[in-house]
Amino acid sequence: MSAREWWRDAVVYQVYVRSFASSGERGGGPGVGDLPGITSRLPYLRDLGVDAVWITPFYTSPQHDHGYDVADYRDVDRLFGTLDDADRLLATAHELGLRLIVDLVPNHTSSDHVWFQAALAAAPGSPERARYLFRDGKDGAEGPGSEPPNNWQSVFGGPAWTRVIDDGRPGQWYLHLFDSSQPDLDWRNPEIGDMFESVLRFWLDRGVDGFRVDVAHGLLKVESLPDQQQVLPPPGPDSPPASMVERTQDDEPMWDQPEVHDVYRRWHRVLAEYSTDGAAGADRMAVAEAWTRTPESMARYVRPDELQQAFNFGWLLAPWSATSFGDVVTGTFAALDPVGATPTWVLSNHDVVRHVTRYGGGAQGLARARAATLTMLGLPGSSYLFQGEELGLEEVDVAPQDRQDPSWFRTGEVGRDGCRVPVPWSGDAPPYGFGPGDTQPWIPQPTDWAPLTVAAQTGVDGSTLELYRAALTARRGLPPATSVEVHVDGDVLLIERGEVTIALNCGTADTTLPAGDVLLASGPCGDTLPPDTAVWVRRR
Incomplete structure (x- = not known):
């Protein structure tokens, strides 16, 4: 490389x-x-x-x-x-x-996406519905299929399923882990992967x-x-x-x-x-x-x-x-x-x-x-x-x-x-x-x-x-590094990055400032490192 x-x-x-x-x-x-x-x-x-x-x-x-x-x-x-x-x-x-x-x-897509609109217009079991996660509901007190297919909840609150109307009657349910306007795609359908590869290429081609x-x-x-x-x-x-x-x-x-x-x-x-x-x-x-x-x-x-x-x-x-x-x-x-x-x-x-x-x-x-x-x-x-x-x-x-x-x-x-x-x-x-x-x-x-x-x-x-x-x-001048040494001394975090020490005081009292030349501090500090303050020090 x-x-x-x-x-x-x-x-x-x-x-x-x-x-x-x-x-x-x-x-x-x-x-x-x-x-x-x-x-x-x-x-x-x-x-x-x-x-x-x-x-x-x-x-x-x-x-x-x-x-x-x-x-x-x-x-x-x-x-x-x-x-x-x-x-x-x-x-x-x-x-x-x-x-x-x-x-x-x-x-997920928007419920306004042409694919989802086609799915709503199509019958259960159709290729259009197979792009999303449509399922029959469980039987409940209000009749066959009246309960959501499972107990999943939306990240935005409430059930993760919404029921649609099929042929004028309550029909299947579709999954939305977020809002009901965001139906989840079925990534086991190869059409989905092909579509998103084309989207990647569309924007990559634009730079x-x-x-x-x-x-x-x-x-x-x-x-x-x-x-x-x-x-x-x-x-x-x-x-x-x-x-x-x-x-x-x-x-x-x-x-x-x-x-x-x-x-x-x-x-x-x-x-x-x-x-x-x-x-x-x-x-x-x-x-x-x-x-x-x-x-x-x-x-x-x-x-x-x-x-x-x-x-x-x-x-x-x-x-x-x-x-x-x-x-x-x-x-x-x-x-x-x-x-x-x-x-x-x-x-x-x-x-x-x-x-x-x-x-x-x-x-x-x-x-x-x-x-x-x-x-x-x-x-x-x-x-x-x-x-x-x-x-x-x-x-x-x-x-x-x-x-x-x-x-x-x-x-x-x-x-x-x-x-x-x-x-x-x-x-x-x-x-x-x-x-x-x-x-x-x-x-x-x-x-x-x-x-x-x-x-x-x-x-x-x-x-x-x-x-x-x-x-x-200052970050651009830090020594290249792929790892660090981490030390915790009470309420103080010390991170050694080559010749630079990063110190963070999470406590409530001043602590000893690491020896060396201060490159940058998040707040005022003299000879000590105050609470709620971090500093970069280059060791001599």
Whole structure:
């Protein structure tokens, strides 16, 4: 292999299309982000110091789940722009030295997809229905077939099955692990694999550098679709740690099935065809969103003939604890080393509470967030950042009348809107330069965000934005490494990366600063390392 693959060490910045920047010229108007808006802000991302940009789905969609319900995988929703806009975004990113990763949603389509509409019009047992998971119901108190085929629950709340009308009467049920507008595909049908290979090639031919694979662990279910013997919450930010869950092989028949890896071996071969230097997968890549319960199961997705990356959600899920962070780092390298993969670290994304808030909010939450981020960026491997975290944004308590997450409507519980509030760019009042004019964005921004805008933090010593810029610059000067030594001394995590020590104080008292020259610190530190602070030190 002629050179180390770019994605092994990349810092990738996630853009949530609706909430990043609006040109005001596309279907959503100035209140909704769009592709030209992203293009206009790419110089900011270059100057921030990231290597690549991942953008959430922008495909044709009824937007019931804000683009994760795809009706056409080969076109751009008019809300966000056109295919020409997508090509311009890609070309501009490449001109600026940025790679572009697009989101792919293979577990389900929109209920508006032409395939699902054909399935609704077709009879039970038809080829059209065989593309999805239609099943007869169980007999119940209301008659034959009146109960769902099994006891599976939707990630968004409620049963994972919806009944359709056949010949004017209640008929079969279809599976949707998410919203009822997102019917699951049957990946045992060869048509599905062929269709998605064509989608991969469509975007690779246009020049994209990679794919983020939504629900990568969910494509294949146990073929008989049995009941869950123990109904566990799906893997995710609200799940208990694996060590606290006693599981059997029947507990999760809808997640992380062995056959799913055949899908990614096929995708690996497709990506390898588009590598410019002949090295398998060297230039084009895919990263799995796989909420698995152990580092070992996560590592299966990045075996040499499968995907290039898998999000390491263990880092995101770890509580504020030197021991917990140390265990994640040690366990991650132990699981990945045998398969020759490198870690992919992440602290926030569009599906979880922002880490400033997770760590307590306010000044302490921000200090901890800055420290956790600096620690993460010092680790070997790739790191993913979520838009706005470089500004120190907290989770927003979105008013009930403004919430739009489908999980809110299904369960009445606060959903993910709070991390998706549009980015503040400039000015002292909403919309903070999000789009032209004074049109308010699709989710209201807090009125106290003026000190957090990009303009307000630019050039300000000690601001979170300038910390990120400094960290991304300094990161490029860290010695190459494929492993680290981890030590936990009470509440202090020490990570040795060659000649550099990364120290994180998770305690409540100052501690000894490692000997050497301080390269960068997440907060003020003199001769000691204060609580909730991280530092990079080059040993003399």
